Amino acid sequence: MSVKDPVCGGQAHENTPFKAEFRGKKYLFCSSKCLAQFDKNPSQYSKKGK
Numbered sequence: 001m002s003v004k005d006p007v008c009g010g011q012a013h014e015n016t017p018f019k020a021e022f023r024g025k026k027y028l029f030c031s032s033k034c035l036a037q038f039d040k041n042p043s044q045y046s047k048k049g050k
C-alpha cells in the first residue's frame with residue numbers, strides 16, 4: 001500500500017523510512033530529498049484542501 005507524497009505528488013510507501021510529523025499529522029515521502037524539502041518549509045506542504 002502507498003500514500004501520496006505531498007512534496008512531489010508521487011507515491012510513498014506506507015513503511016518508508018522517510019517520514020515526518022507536523023502539527024500532529026504524519027507525512028510520508030518517496031525519498032530523502034522530498035523529506036529534506038518538507039523539512040525546509042513544512043507549512044507549504046501541509047495545507048488543507050489542495
Ligand SMILES: [Zn+2]
Nearest residue numbers: 005008030034
Ligand atoms: Zn517525493
